[in-house]
Amino acid sequence: MKQFKILSILIFLSALISCVEKVKEKSSKPSIKKPNIILILADDQGWGDLSSNGNTNLNTPNIDSLRINGASFENFYVQPVCSPTRAELLTGRYFTRMGVYETSSGGERFNLNETTIAELLKNVGYHTAAFGKWHNGMQPPYHPNSRGFDQFYGFASGHWGNYFSPMLENNGKLVKGNGFLVDDLTDKGLDFIEKNASESFFLYLPYNTPHSPMQVPDKYWDRMKHKSLELLSETDVEEDLQFTKAALAMVENIDDNVGRVTHKIKQLGLEEDTIIIYLSDNGPNAYRWNGGMSGKKGNVSEGGVRTPFYIQWVNHIEKGLNLTEIASSIDILPTLCGLLSIPIKTEKPIDGIDLSALLLGNAVTIKDRFIYNHWNGKTSVRSQQFRLDEENRLYDISTDRGQKFDVSNKHPQITDSLITAKTNWEKETIQITKANDERAFTLGYSKALYTQLPARDGEAHGNIKRSNQWPNDSFFTNWKSVKDSISWNVDVLEDGRFEVDLYYTCPEKDLGSIVELSFNNSKIAKKIIVPHDPELIGKNEDRVPRMESYVKDFKPLNLGVITLTKGSGILTLKALELEGKQVGDFRLLQFKRLD
DSSP, rough: OHHHHHHHHHHHHHHHHHHHHHHHHHHHHOOOOOOOOEEEEEEEOOOTTGGGTTTTTTTOOHHHHHHHHEEEEEEEOOOOOOHHHHHHHHHSSOOOGGTTSSSSSSOOEEEEEEOOOOHHHTTTEEEEEEEOOOOOOTTHHHGGGGTTOOOEEEEEEOOOOOOOSSSEEEETTEEOOOHHHHHHHHHHHHHHHHTTTTTTEEEEEEEEEEESOOOOOOOHTTTTTTTOOOOOOSSSSEEEHHHHHHHHHHHHHHHHHHHHHHHHHHHHTOGGGEEEEEEEEESSSSSSOTTTTTTOOSSSHHHHBBBBEEEEEEETSTTTTEEEEEGGGHHHHHHHHHHHHHHOSSEEEOOOOOHHHHHHHOOOOOOOEEEEEEETTEEEEEEEEEEOTTSEEEEEETTTOOOOOTTTTEEEEHHHHHHHHHHHHHHHHOOOOTTTTTEEEEEEOTOOOOEEEEGGGHHHHHHHESSSSSSSTTOEEEEEEEEEHHEEEEEEEEEEEEEEEEEEEEGGGGTTTEEEETTTTEEEEEEEESSOOOOOOSSTSSSSSSSSSSSSEEEEEEEEEEOOSSSEEEEEEEEEEOOSSSEEEEEEEEEEEOO
């Protein structure tokens, strides 16, 4: 009996200790919901493409309201083109350190040992989603679903050829979009907000406009196409007014969608619990009014890299706060971590700085620093007062935003110090280039169900040609011989069996070709027996002629199941037999992991 009582006491104490441990474990987790974050990124919108910055050619009341009800950085800088800026805002590090050197063909990827803001937020309990243009790697683990985002809907390429119900992907699976793309992406964002209203969430909305092709719904084009523009480009280059009108119409569409987002936040009572950021990824994609600044997209001058940056957090950030300190895309990650009071635990050191104290109105002095802009072998440096351009001319931006007066002779010491800083930065940060990039395209990542290998990333041999010089949304055509082939340099990360779909078009008269896919000792082949010869899409929807490839609807052909073994090699697609004059046109391969 005594032993039974002792045993009972021991069981009770054990249960009590277990309960205490569970309470301790529960109490160690964050008990207060952290604020949500919505990060909205426009594509190729200039600083001047907003009515809040003085442009009377368009109306952007919803974007403007973020500035009115929040803070703006007067001197905020990104990089001259898309993928570098996106890499920087996601990681807080200069893109040159991370393997980004192009906007296509693998050069847009940032290295796998980088840590994203989505990963940091997910680690502290945030639900994360990205809906839009990714442009930092397509194949997992470069894919957004492998870089901290629970959900991804959109496209991973640098630009897209059709904005009306195009082919997109949903967490890797190819799907058809629903309506005008920016509207569709916003729909997905609103649904995500509603479903996660009671939890902390991070919504990244990297829109695809006003990047070309210049497509926009009639509602926006009709009110812009006959409009007399009051403000025109200040450069000596003749402005394409139709292009300008199309871009501004696209920005007005963005503005309506920003309004849908802010309305949803108000409707759900989340204004005080939500940080909303709006910016663009580079300067305008053509010469148009841009506040008198020099340059456009692709240039390392003010006009190519200065962007609006508005941040709203109701009852936390003072309304109408205008900050003049220089800031950059590399500052977004550390500043968000500062606003949220979460630690920055990254594998690599951060280049950006935490500007949250400025935003919250705390007395703080920001140390003098330089911000570097780089593209296509050219680097410029911005200090708080000056910009040193790619040819080592010095401009006093405080009085000469248009970079018209070289003052290097008046300030030789400042000029020399900026030249030295530029030289040292280039030596320190520019690491992977096209000449030394040995990264293959990844295939067979064990945590991903789907992997795409598009024409964009392939190399054509023989007669085969690209549909356009810009690879991002191109396809291969002129496939006329068994000697022709398409290849990809791939790194199979894990052994596995994969079901493969080939997306093709082929007129009925040319049916019968047998196509083979091979990698090392594995091969699968299939005959094309179903005709599919659709028209090219895009010309009828374009408001101005495009420079990118037109697109069309490609049909999937199931090639079968291929077994791939871990290792590097060349994946090859070729024809074993030809029945007609051509095999057909090729868009992409889709791999689905079976085990």
